[in-house]
Amino acid sequence: MTDYILSDETRTKLKTVSTASIATALYKRGLRKQFIQDVVPVSPKKENMVGQAFTLRYIPAREDRNPITVFRNPDHPQRVAIEECPPGHVLVMDARKDARAATAGSILLTRLALRGAAGVVSDGGFRDAEGIGALDMPAYYAKPSAPTNLTLHEALDLNVPISCGDAPVFPGDVVVGDGDGVIVIPAHLADEIAEECSGMEAFEAFVLEEVKAGAPIIGLYPCTKEENQKKFDAWRAKTGR
Template sequence: MKDSTRQKLKGVSVATLCTALFKRGLRNQYIQDVRPLNPAGGTMVGEAYTLRYIPAREDLNPITVFQDRGHPQRKAVEECPPGAVLVIDSRKDARAASAGSILVSRLMVRGVAGIVTDGGFRDSPEIAALAIPSYHSRPSSPTNLTLHQALDINVPIGCGDAAVFPGDVVVGDAEGVIVIPAGIADEIADEAVEMTAFEDFVTEQVLGGRTILGLYPPTDPDVKDTFATWRQAKGR
């Protein structure tokens, strides 16, 4: 991902990105039912690096599996690239944790841009205090081994009913998380910046008392010129 694209995406909302993707017929890019542990933690932008869980089978998933340095969960934490987002397919099952504060702390120290699971985190108060954007469904104290068996790293997964392919661009804000196909990330970022400028103009107009009719969408003939004048004054 270009640095310029990353910076543009940091300045737009997930809601705006949802609309930009919808215009292209992409309706299912929002990761459902995940929430930020720290809504004030800033915008998360990074390329997806994935981890997939399957239902645990007891004879293959004792606590001793963590002694294996090649355990997929441990490998994912140590190999997720700096600037990427670790996205975990926990089968939308938060009855057991996807990870805890120690692993998320390791990701933070390694420079990973964020972590998302459609399950839950244990040690969620501690994770909320870390300087890394983190998203989950709800707190969950039991170890992941209780129900989840880590199987694959960096393969296509489902997370919160959204398909996530390695390298997709993942953006999270205080509201939620969106997945942008890698091949259109640059143009989506450009469009979202333009949409954000117009929406900021519209918001100012509405707060000043103007009706949304003819303004949003901009069907009145004066809106284009008024917006151009506003944009020039704002340097946008």
């Protein structure tokens, strides 16, 4: 758990920052495993997914505990997660990297979207992927999967530390998703990572312009020549970035 509250300023910065830049910034701090492996967007979105993590942990389903009738239980953790994930948060599900059964479908995730969630991530499958992709809310998964989660997974714990795609996720961590995938920023680092990466994005935009204009990489990326630093400073002054 964390007392950290994601500010509008940090959220706005992270909306324009790539997961690649965040991964580099985290690597500088010794963190190598924060990118969630093997999840992809259900459909492309115009801006990043950004929100604090609200977690759901699945375990392997035991047949006597998971008949279809368990969904009649008003306390079923999967259903409760949909109703308790706070607005502006990202529901992150640990399905043990097993996409053979769905961890959610379009009805549940439509409800989650209408409640104001910032997104959803599962290292398992989703059913009704076409309907989920049509939502404005970003969604990330391993792949489509028709069978109900009960055939393989039992939803067990809410808002506890989990693993999602081999990345450690603690409740309240800041989750960012773009076209490449999803990365998890430890809550206590979120503000400084957002600030640092905003500058990195500006520099990389400058570098790309220089490369397209024919500039060589050596001495430019990384910037080890003073002349390139001066060019970058002038570019920032001109562009306001």
